[in-house]
Amino acid sequence: MQFRNDHIEDLVRQAAELNPIKAKGADWDSVFNKLVNKEEASVKAEEKSKKYLFLLLFLLSSLLCNEFYYILYNNQSKANLKNININPPLKEKNNIGFIALSNNNNKNPLVKKFGTLKHYYTTPVYAQDATTTLLELVEKNIDADATHEKIENLSVSDVSGSNGNENITSTLHEDSVIKITDENSTENKKTEDQIIPVKTKSAKEKRFYAAFLLGPDISTVKFSEIKAAGHSIGITVGFKLTKRISVETGAFLDQKKYVAEGEYFKAEKLYLPDHSKLLNVSGYCNMIEIPLNIRYNIATNNNYNLFALAGLSSYLVQREEYDYQYSRYNNIYSSNKSYSKSSNELFNVINLGAGFEKRVGKLTALRIEPYVKLPVKGMGVGDMRLSSAGILVGVRYPFSKKMDQ
Amino acid sequence: MEDLNSILKGCIVNDHKYQKILYEQYYNYAFKIAFRYIYHYDNIPEVVNDGFVKIFRNFYGYIIKEEPINEYNLLAWIKKIIIHTAIDELRKNNLMPEIGAMPDEAWELSDQHGQADQGLLYKEILKQVKSLPPAYRAVFNLYVVDGYSHKEIAALMNISVGTSKSNLFKAKAHLQKIFKKDSDKMKYAISE
Structure with missing residues (x-):
């Protein structure tokens, strides 16, 4: 009997259809346990993220309370001096x-x-x-x-x-x-x-300063599910225009992790088969962020600074990696893709932040800066509108020219 | 006995009672699919169970249709998920060649005359397909048995379309060689 290619294929199809293998090992309990464990894990992860959010808010409110208490305390001291x-x-x-x-x-x-x-x-x-x-x-x-x-x-x-x-x-x-x-x-x-x-001899203060900052970053697409915390690490350089107003820029290496519903992710570059519908995307993105912010010192003295800042950020996208699921003819498929240096986005994110600096040495100051980043337009291969929040912690150091106060 | 619509609705709302019914009804079907891709008989239940966990976790997106389309859709969906889980398992092991024999008690051969011969033939064919290197076996099964296109295989296995075509060609050539050898042996036995 001579086997042709078609013959082999037909035989294998028939064999697969009438497969005489005995199925063994059906174990509903193990499937049930896996399902329950995954459900519990997802609930725990949700609770954990809520705890972190609560902790973040608590820290932020503590910092603000501390600062206001300090301002009130100063006012009270002045009043005491007047009474004397x-x-x-x-x-x-x-x-x-x-x-x-x-x-x-x-x-x-x-x-x-x-x-x-x-x-x-x-x-x-x-x-x-x-x-x-x-x-x-x-x-x-x-x-x-x-x-x-x-x-x-x-x-x-x-x-x-x-x-x-x-x-x-x-x-x-x-x-x-x-x-x-x-x-x-x-x-x-x-x-x-x-x-x-008395107009005294002008006290001088350094005009340029730099800060090394790092911290966790939480990202979400259209404020949907939060996947996991990414991070942000980098250097910011500032220039004091006046005692209260400064301009800050710098470079940060960001990793943002997020999940997105299919409707918020443009699927053209995923090259899905025809008649496919993207269901969800989960991935991360490594980027270089270049912010340009105006900083305003709300309350300031030699030991503390309370400031707010606002500005825009540009992103140089270095790598994007996505796991995604899509449906086609009611079947669900999953796949993944990665992209390198896919896009550069100029001034497409609004930065809003507030921060607190405490002097810890003769010149250095500890800086804590919670922030929110809101998208102006889409980002990356999926053109997603990615919002982020986080808290940066680091050290600030003045390093150049002096200014008169 | 629960009808399919009730089972599906139960699974969509994550009701474990209906999930168990669905699992028991379609376990054999899923097992036979996974068997084509996973070499070791003892590893198949784990792959099938993982596949069912994926199925139940993604059931919220299932669209119920009228009978009999409903069951066809369900079967196709189970098949896809099990295939994907099996391919993931192969990739986890870097598509390394496997060794070891299938236990004889794993085969369910009918005693009836005629069906027994056919069963033996199918058993031999499946054994030969399973003896292919994992990369060839996966591409051959995906293309010939499960009807995937080379583009889909390439996306699923993270290989190029050219590699997919090449693997299929080599798998067919390998099988043809084995079957030819077997048929020559048969001819030799008859002539003696």
Whole structure:
């Protein structure tokens, strides 16, 4: 018997149809367990993502509360300082203190240089005991000037002197002196209850700064299901236009993971067979992000910055990889495809963010920046409108030219 | 006994009772499909079970139609999912050649005269097809038995259309050679 190709094919088809094999190993329990486990796993993953979201919100709200508390605290301290200026009856002035703080003013014998203060204060302080008054000031942690410079380093041991007409000299820093003296002094009379702003030698601050930032990134297409967290890591460089406004740009390596319903993914580049309908897509995308943001410092002092930023981002898509399912004649197929350097998207995402910086060294600051990215147009081979949210954490460091404040 | 429509509706809403009925009814069918692709008899149940898990997890998208189209559609869908699961399994093992013999008790041969000969013939044919290298066997089964096009095979197996055609050609040549050898042996036996 000579077998032709067609003959072989027919025989194999018949054999496959009337396959005389015994089926074994039917085990509904194992299928059931797998189904239940997968359902539980998906529920757990959902709960986990909710927990992370809650944690993120909690962190964000904590940061904001902390910042507002700090601002309120400063205002309260200023109010306390004003209260101290109210003169009590002179009869009770057994010992009268007078604090004179200035910057680089050595001409007045009662007033000496005090650190880097930018304003000149002559504030009479009346109390039973000048030392007590000073301690009260120390305890209340009074602000010394409008730029929120604090007298934080004072301690009881720093304060020395005596009552009566003698001057009490208290050393704060190597070059800082606080003098407390009798109210009858002529110099004091001249300056009593006066707060004289002084144009001091301009303090300088570096104008360029850089920050290394990294953090998780959660992406979603049309706010549908969230797959898993991606990440974002990179460097941002900023330039201070004014004390409050800066321009920031940089480069970030982003990996975004997402799932999308078929209707939100343009399937032309998947090259599906005719009469196919894309059901869903799950994948990730590696990109270089180049943001261009304007930053505004809402509240700022030497230790803290609370800021908001807004701008646009461009994306250079490096790699996209997708697993997808599609239906054709009521059958479901699954497949996957990957693409390299598929597209460059210029200014197609809006950045909105708020952040918080805390000074941790002489120049460096810790930066925490939650953000939201909203699409202006589609991205990648699927032309998806990808929204993202996340939180960047990192370190900021000033590195170039100085600016006058 | 539940009718197919009720079973399908039950499966769409993820009712485990109906899922079990469907599993029991179509297990044999799925097993025979997976058997063509998976070499080791003992590994087939796991592939079939994985296939059914996929089926039940994706049942929400199933569109119920009128009889008898309903059952044809269901059979075609089960077939596709089982084939995909089997191909995934082969790819997981990098399409490595497998060794080992099929246990004799795995075959269900009829004792009736005529049907027994046919059963033996089919058994031999299936054994020969299974003896092909995994890549050839998969392409041969997909094209000849399951009616896939070369483009679809290429997409499914992540190979080029040319490779698919080449594998099919080599699989056919291999089988023809084996069958020719068998028929020569038969002729020799008759002449003696």
